[in-house]
Amino acid sequence: MAVPPRPTSLVGAATNGSYLASVIYPNNSHLVDVVVDSTAEFTLPVNVQVDVIASLPRFPSSINLAYVGISSLSYDLAVDANSAPVMSTHFHNALSTIANVHFPTKLSVLDVSYNELERIGRVNPLPTKSDSTALAELYLDHNRIKSIQDAEFPPGLQILDLSFNSVTSVADVKWPLALERLRILDHNSIADLTYARFPSSLIHLSIEANNFTTYTVNLPPRLQTFSLGRNDLTSLYATAAQFDRLEQLDNFTVSGRLQCAGNLETRMLWNVLPICIIPAETTVPTRITADAAAVGAWVYVLLGLVGVTIFAILMLLVRRAKQRRALEDHEAAYGKLSDTAFLVQEIRIDQALRRRRVPYSCIQRGALVAKGGFGVVHVATLTRGPDFVPVTVALKSLRPERMHELRAVQAFVDEIRLGASLQHPHIVGFVGIAFASAHNPSVVMEYMARGDLWTVLTTEKHFVWGDTPGSFVPSKEAVCLDIVRGLVYLHEEVAPVVIHRDLKSKNVLLNDAYTAKLSDFGTSREFGPHDHVLTAEVGTVPWIAPEVLKGTRYSEKADIYSFGVLLSELDTHQVPYFNQIVPLPVGGINVALTKARIAMMVAANELRPSFSGECPAAILVIADKCLRHDPADRPTARELQELLTPLVQATPAFASLHV
Numbered sequence: 259m260a261v262p263p264r265p266t267s268l269v270g271a272a273t274n275g276s277y278l279a280s281v282i283y284p285n286n287s288h289l290v291d292v293v294v295d296s297t298a299e300f301t302l303p304v305n306v307q308v309d310v311i312a313s314l315p316r317f318p319s320s321i322n323l324a325y326v327g328i329s330s331l332s333y334d335l336a337v338d339a340n341s342a343p344v345m346s347t348h349f350h351n352a353l354s355t356i357a358n359v360h361f362p363t364k365l366s367v368l369d370v371s372y373n374e375l376e377r378i379g380r381v382n383p384l385p386t387k388s389d390s391t392a393l394a395e396l397y398l399d400h401n402r403i404k405s406i407q408d409a410e411f412p413p414g415l416q417i418l419d420l421s422f423n424s425v426t427s428v429a430d431v432k433w434p435l436a437l438e439r440l441r442i443l444d445h446n447s448i449a450d451l452t453y454a455r456f457p458s459s460l461i462h463l464s465i466e467a468n469n470f471t472t473y474t475v476n477l478p479p480r481l482q483t484f485s486l487g488r489n490d491l492t493s494l495y496a497t498a499a500q501f502d503r504l505e506q507l508d509n510f511t512v513s514g515r516l517q518c519a520g521n522l523e524t525r526m527l528w529n530v531l532p533i534c535i536i537p538a539e540t541t542v543p544t545r546i547t548a549d550a551a552a553v554g555a556w557v558y559v560l561l562g563l564v565g566v567t568i569f570a571i572l573m574l575l576v577r578r579a580k581q582r583r584a585l586e587d588h589e590a591a592y593g594k595l596s597d598t599a600f601l602v603q604e605i606r607i608d609q610a611l612r613r614r615r616v617p618y619s620c621i622q623r624g625a626l627v628a629k630g631g632f633g634v635v636h637v638a639t640l641t642r643g644p645d646f647v648p649v650t651v652a653l654k655s656l657r658p659e660r661m662h663e664l665r666a667v668q669a670f671v672d673e674i675r676l677g678a679s680l681q682h683p684h685i686v687g688f689v690g691i692a693f694a695s696a697h698n699p700s701v702v703m704e705y706m707a708r709g710d711l712w713t714v715l716t717t718e719k720h721f722v723w724g725d726t727p728g729s730f731v732p733s734k735e736a737v738c739l740d741i742v743r744g745l746v747y748l749h750e751e752v753a754p755v756v757i758h759r760d761l762k763s764k765n766v767l768l769n770d771a772y773t774a775k776l777s778d779f780g781t782s783r784e785f786g787p788h789d790h791v792l793t794a795e796v797g798t799v800p801w802i803a804p805e806v807l808k809g810t811r812y813s814e815k816a817d818i819y820s821f822g823v824l825l826s827e828l829d830t831h832q833v834p835y836f837n838q839i840v841p842l843p844v845g846g847i848n849v850a851l852t853k854a855r856i857a858m859m860v861a862a863n864e865l866r867p868s869f870s871g872e873c874p875a876a877i878l879v880i881a882d883k884c885l886r887h888d889p890a891d892r893p894t895a896r897e898l899q900e901l902l903t904p905l906v907q908a909t910p911a912f913a914s915l916h917v
Contacts, residue, residue, distance in 0.1 A: 265284070265309030265310055265329075266281050266282065266283055266289055266307065266308050266309050266310070267281070267282050267284075267308070267309065267310040267311070267312040268280070268281055268282075268302075268308045268310070268311050268312060268313070268314070268323075269282055269312045269313050269339050270294070270313050270314050270315030270316060270338040270339060270344070271313070271338055271339035271340050272340050272342075276293055277293070277294050277315065277316070277317065278291045278292065278293060278294065278315075279291075279292045279294050279300065279302075279314075279315040280292070281302070281306055281308055282312075289306065290302070290303060290306055294315045294316075294317055294318060300315055300318035300320070300321045300322065300619075301322045301323070301617035301618075301619045301620065302323065302326055302619075303619070306326065307326055307327040308323070308326045308327060308328055309327065309328065309329050309330070310328070310329070310330050310331070310332070311323070311328055311330075311331045311332060311335065312332050312339070313332060313335065313337070313338045313339045313344075314335050314338060314344045314362070315338060315344070316338045316340075316342045316343065316344050320693065322615065322617050328353060329353065329354065330353070330354070330355075331353065331356065331359050332359070333358060333359055333360060334359075334360045335359060335360060335361050335362060336360045336361060336362050336363055343362065343363065343364070344362040353370055353373040353374060353375060354373075354374050354375065354376065355375060355376075355377065355379065356370055356375065356378070356379070356381065357377065357378065357379025357380055357381075358379060358380050359382070360382065361382045361393070363392065364392050365382075365392060365393055366392045366393060366394045366395065367393075367394070367395040367397075368382070368393060368395070368396050368397070369397040369612065370396075370397065370398055370401075371397045371398060371399045371400050371401070371419070372399075372400045372401075373400075373401050374401065374402055375398065375401040375402060375403055376401075376402045376403060376404065377403065377404075377405065377408065377409075378398065378403060378406055378408070378409035378410075379408060379409065379410070380410040381393075381396065381409070381410060381411050381412060381415075382412050392414070393412045393414065393415060394414060394415060394416045394417065395415075395416065395417040396411070396415055396417070396418050396419070397419045397612070398418075398419060398420050398423070399419045399420060399421045399422050399423070399441075400421075400422045400423075401422075401423050402423065402424060403420065403423040403424065403425060404423070404424045404425065404426065405425065405426070405427070406420065406425060406428065406431050407427075407429075407430055407431060409431065409432070410432065411432070411433070411434040411437075412434060413434050413435050413436060414434065414436050415434035415436060415437060416434075416436055416437060416438045416439065417437075417438065417439045418434070418437060418439070418440055418441070419441045420441070420446075421441050421444035421445050421446070421464075422444065422445045422446075423445075423446055424446065424447060425446040425447065425448060426446070426447045426448060426449075427448065427450070428448065428451065428454045429452075429453040429454060430453070431454075431455075433455075433456060433457045434457070435457060435459065436457075436459055437457045437459055437460055438459055438460060438461045438462065439460075439461060439462040440456070440460055440462065440463050440464070441462075441464045444464050444465070444466045444467055444468075445466070445467045445468075446467075446468055447468065447469055448465070448468045448469060448470070449468065449469035449470060449471075451465070451473070451474075451476075452474070456478050457478065458478050458479050458480065459478075459480060460478040460480060460481055461480055461481060461482050461483070462481075462482065462483045463478070463481060463483070463484050463485070464483075464484075464485040465485065465486060465489075466485050466486065466487045466488045466489070466511075467487070467488040467489065468489055469489070470486065470489040470490075470491055471489075471490060471491060471492050471493075472491065472492060472493045472494070472495065473486060473489075473491060473493075473494055473495070474495040474496070474536075475494065475495065475496040475497075475500045475501075475503075475504060475533075476500065477500060477503045477504070477507075481503075481507065482507060482508045482509070483507065483508055483509040483510075484504075484507055484509070484510050484511070485509075485510075485511040486510075486511060486512045486513070487511040487512065487513045488513055489512075489513060489514060490513075490514050491512060491513065491514030491516060492514060492515065492516065492517065493516060493517060493518060493519070493534055494512065494516055494531070494532075494533050494534060495533075495534045495535075495536050496533050496534070496535065496536070497535070497536060497537070497538045498535060498538075499538065501525055501527070501533055501535060504527055504533065505527065505528070510527075512531060516531060516532050516533075517532060518532055518533075518534035519534075522534045522535060522536065523535040611674070611675075611678055611691055614678055614688070614689075614690040614691055615690060615691060615692070615693075616640065616689065616690035616691065616692040616702050617692070618692045618693055618694050618700075620640060620641050621638050621639070621640060621641070621651075621653060621692055621700075621702070622638060622639040622641060623636045623638045623653055624636055624637040624638055624639065625637055627652070627709070628709075628710075629657075632656060632657060632660050632666045632669065632670065633654055633655060633656055633657060633660075633670065634654070634655055634656075634657055635652055635653065635654045635655075636652070636653045636655075637650065637651075637652060637653075637705060638650075638651050638652065638653040638702070639651070640689070640702065650705045651689055651702050651703060651704065651705050652702075652703045652704065652705045652706070653692075653700050653701070653702060653703075654700060654701045654703060655694070655698070655699075655700040655701075656670050656698075656699075661698065670699070671699075673701070673778075673779050674691060674699065674701055676756065676779050677701065677703075677779055678691070679752075680747075680748075680752065680756070680779075682743075682744060682747040682751075683743075683773075683775075684740050684741070684743045684744035684747065684773070684774065684775050684776060685744055685747065685748075685775055685776050685777075686703055686704050686706060686767055686775045686776065686777040687703065687704030687775075688701070688702075688703060688704075689702040689703055689704060690702045703777075704769075704775075706767035706768060706769050706775065706777075707768075707769055707770045708767075708768040708769065708770065708772065709767065709768065710763065710764045710765070710766060710767055710768075710777075711737065711763040711764070711766040711767070711768060711774065711827075711828075712762075712763040712764045712827070714768060714772075715763060715827065715828065715831045716831060718731055721734065722734065723735065723829075723872070723873070723874050723877065724874065731772060732772045733906070734828050734829075735877075735902060735905040735906050736772075736906050737766075737768070737772070737774045737828070738825070738828070738877075738902055739899065739902045739903065739905075739906050740773060740774035740775070741761075741766055741774055741776065741821065741824070742821070742895055742898045742899045742902055743899060744774075744775065744776040745758070745761075745776075745814075745817055745818075745821065745895035745898070746895040746896050746899055748776075748814070748817075748895075749814040749817070749894070749895045749896075750894075750895065750896060755813075755814055756779075757812075757813070757814050757816060757817055758776060758779065758817050758820070759806075759816065759817070760778060760798060760801070760820075761776070761801065761817050761820035761821060761824060762798060762801045762820065762823070762824055762827070763824055763827045763828070764778075765777055765778040766824075799853040799856055799857050800823060800833065800834035800835055800853075800856060800867070801820045801823045801824070801834065802816075802819075802820070802857070802860070803815070803816040803819035803820065803889070804819070804860055804861045804863065804887055805889055807857050807860060807861040808861050812889065813889060814895070815889035815890075815892050815894075816889070817895075818884050818889075818892045818893065818894070818895065818898070819884060819885060819889075819892065821884050821898070822867075822880075822881045822882075822883075822884025822885040822892075823867050823885070825869075825877060825880065825881045825884070826867035826868065826869055826881065829869045829870050829872075829873045829877065830868065830869065830870050834867040835856055835865070835867060835868075837868060863887040866885055867885070869881065874905075876901075876905055877905075880893075880898065880901055880902070884898070
């Protein structure tokens with residue numbers, strides 16, 4: 259059979275009543291046709307390669323064409339093959355140029371990182387001067403770009419990433435006027451910024467890992483964070499005014515052994531970094547040296563000031579009218595974004611999460627394995643891993659009826675952000691984030707085959723304190739140590755401290771080897787040193803610490819209390835306070851305590867969870883320490899680890915697995 263000729267082309271068009279994204283050979287035979295009928299993220303089937311993008315499918319709000327082999331683009335990708343406007347795009351292939359390509363007008367994020375670009379040229383040119391572009395973020399990192407002098411960026415661009423290229427100079431670059439975040443210089447080959455002029459709008463600047471040995475500070479007026487890390491610096495120079503600007507930065511990163519030679523004044527920045535103070539006139543060389551030239555320039559400036567002011571006012575009025583019309587057109591075409599949609603949109607464009615995106619087409623969803631008040635969890639198969647080896651994962655999503663509830667979406671978004679930042683053997687692993695549609699995110703997580711600890715407690719008869727000869731189930735002490743190791747990581751090894759706030763057996767998952775890992779960070783929060791009063795609307799009542807129930811200031815010691823309650827679960831295999839009853843004053847009838855009554859008694863130090871008569875004495879001692887009313891009297895997570903380690907080492911069958 260004859261092999262159809264290459265190259266292949268991707269074409270998006272309406273055909274016979276259906277909308278298709280087709281990969282077509284030059285002889286018009288079709289390699290594959292993908293039906294596109296929604297705003298869900300679009301990806302091609304596994305192993306389908308495309309050489310040329312002739313046009314894009316219209317409907318998807320995100321088009322992910324990562325690793326499909328693209329080498330060239332049509333010069334007009336703003337419309338599909340039927341001339342209908344395209345909503346969005348995302349490239350990640352083998353492109354050699356994007357110069358003069360007209361991307362979709364409503365495109366706000368363009369990712370062409372990890373390609374083979376050698377120059378930039380004119381980015382997203384507009385067909386007419388009256389048109390506008392929504393492009394706000396451009397990612398060009400990990401390419402082969404050597405020079406950016408010829409680059410023409412859209413004026414509204416706010417974020418630009420050109421790290422991991424071969425740029426040697428940024429003199430005479432025409433930066434976009436609205437630029438706020440610039441990561442252009444990381445891992446390039448720049449040694450001199452004498453003639454660099456950054457825009458006054460810039461807020462974040464990173465020039466890490468270049469060839470600087472000395473640097474003269476000249477910060478834009480709005481800059482808040484500045485990184486010079488991983489340069490072998492010997493001296494930093496600044497005028498007195500620029501030294502004051504350095505002191506005002508929210509964050510300043512620098513590396514090297516700094517010193518000041520000669521007779522220069524030395525000032526200590528934050529009592530740590532020596533800065534060499536130089537006279538104002540030697541700050542940065544300029545190309546105008548005559549005072550007369552400067553005076554002449556001021557004359558012309560003053561003469562034109564009134565005219566320029568009037569012109570600027572007129573242009574501002576025109577621009578606002580255009581923006582108003584554009585917003586009305588956008589809302590008419592796509593509808594207004596609700597508060598929940600804005601929250602989801604934030605994680606869609608979050609730079610830290612961009613690399614963790616998993617195309618939804620690569621996920622085969624299986625059976626429902628868990629269901630809670632806000633979310634559902636399915637077992638799933640990830641069919642397009644790094645080596646194309648299918649991987650079993652867990653897929654967590656919001657329940658459909660909760661997708662429009664602001665509180666539920668906010669908690670889910672917070673859980674995604676926090677989960678993506680955590681990495682530890684006893685924290686359930688974060689694999690990535692996927693979008694079934696533009697406003698429906700799901701979390702792809704490590705699959706824990708044995709489910710939650712509560713299920714194991716109620717089904718595994720051999721799950722006991724101490725070692726059981728011949729059993730393949732670990733001791734309860736080993737599981738406790740796993741949990742505590744996860745808490746040590748959250749409380750001491752990440753900054754700021756993370757408080758779980760809902761530690762209980764149902765939020766502890768076990769894998770095939772019975773290794774326990776903490777999960778469900780929906781109510782967790784980062785706890786900074788300046789936090790004072792935290793909300794008590796967290797956790798599940800029987801596990802909540804007294805200080806949280808009282809609404810007073812609390813710390814990571816609240817998790818330690820919850821761990822003490824969890825020890826009661828491990829021992830009794832029952833929900834805490836299951837056996838707590840009180841007699842009614844009339845009739846002598848006994849009733850179980852309500853959650854409200856339990857909360858009141860725990861807060862008043864009148865109630866503790868119970869333990870069985872078979873509970874080991876060492877565990878009772880640990881539980882007593884954890885359940886103390888005053889948080890200051892409770893041990894830290896690391897102290898708990900030191901108490902539990904000898905207990906696990908005393909059970910040799912599982913010591914090698916859990917120690």
